[in-house]
Amino acid sequence: MARPTQAIVDLEALRHNCRLARSLSSDGKLMAVVKANAYGHGAIPAAKALEPLVSAFAVACIEEAEDLRNAGVARPILLMEGIFQAEELEIAAQRDFWVMLQNHQQLDELDAATLSRPVTCWLKLDSGMHRLGFSLDESAALLARLRASPNASGDVVMATHLARADELDNDFTPQQIRVFRGHTAALGTPCSMANSPGLLGWPESRDAWNRAGVMLYGQSPFPEPHPQADQLKPVMTLQSEIIALRDVAAGESVGYGGAWTARRGSRIATIPVGYGDGYPRNAGNGTPVLVGGRRVPLVGRVSMDMITVDVTDLPPMAVGAPVELWGDHITANEVASHAGSIGYEIMTRMLPRVPRRYLGQ
Ligand SMILES: *Cc1c(COP(=O)(O)O)cnc(C)c1O
Secondary structure (H helix, E strand, O other): OOOOOEEEEEHHHHHHHHHHHHHHHOOOEEEEEOHHHHHOOOHHHHHHHHHHHOOEEEEOOHHHHHHHHHOOOOOOEEEOOOOOOOOHHHHHHHHOEEEEEOOHHHHHHHHHOOOOOOEEEEEEEEOOOOOOOEEHHHHHHHHHHHHHOOOEEEEEEEEOOOOOOOOOOOOHHHHHHHHHHHHHHHHOOOEEOOOHHHHHHOHHHOOOEEEEOHHHHOOOOOOOOOOOHHHOOOOEEEEEEOOEEEEEOOOOEEOHHHOEEOOOOEEEEEEOOOOOOOOOOOOOOOOEEEEOOEEEEEOOOOOOOOEEEEOOOOOOOOOOOEEEEEOOOOOHHHHHHOOOOOHHHHHHOOOOOOOEEEEOO
């Protein structure tokens, strides 16, 4: 028997979420963010499923873009941090990778390059995230410089990134939108601001290009219920089975370090998934796990290959009972909240040891 721990990736759910992102984009174009192996889902199968529905893809580095091209993905692919070395420009030109320009060194390298054809450039402006991007005051001058450059082709897109769009009651996002628009409206270029929380929660941030990441994978970017985000369907189900059952007496401890002690006679089930698979080691006692369709608490420490759960309150069950770690019933966000993390991180951290099985291909 193969180890029963698997990540089921539902490509129909991915397409459902993408259609929602597209409808929110209205006239704007949708760019699917598939960096970090499509947030752990598998960049190539995810991109192939999404390709008919989106106008372009976005990744964090040229290696990710090359993997997609080599697999036959044909749409433009934006390198969201731009190039790390000047040699990447010629590759970008040849393979239709779009390049974000986020600092002066990149701009100088573009000017200095001799390219077989021009590359499509986006300009990253810093509207308050203070991580990447040029000062807003420079935007007109930079645009003029790019338009004059033989190495830059087509429409330059002015982009910025929202720092707090997941906080729907915070006025930082409206401020970012206001200053960004204040500096770009007169330039007459296409713009791009929205990430998933922008697209879902801040209609004013939607523009010519929208960059959807986490929502495609079915996780809400918001901590609270939200009418649109709640229509998303989880794409990944991490599932397994019970491989051992035992009774422990009150006062006995379970697992490394005795991190959980039974207060009553308890039935403990062991599941073959651990931090060596990407299940978060910080998930504490009480993290929900679905066993035989019912929620039970994780008890004891997460080990590399296994976890233990308390099934005392469930009807009798046998080895082989089905387990969902996250998926339709328990979101990755919920598990993450028990581990001091976010759904983004725990999905992205799913390790190669976990076989991915694709549905709806
Ligand atoms: C990762 C990323 C996104 C996607 O963010 P989500 O919150 O996952 O939608 C969009 N834009 C940039 C610049 C990013 O780095």
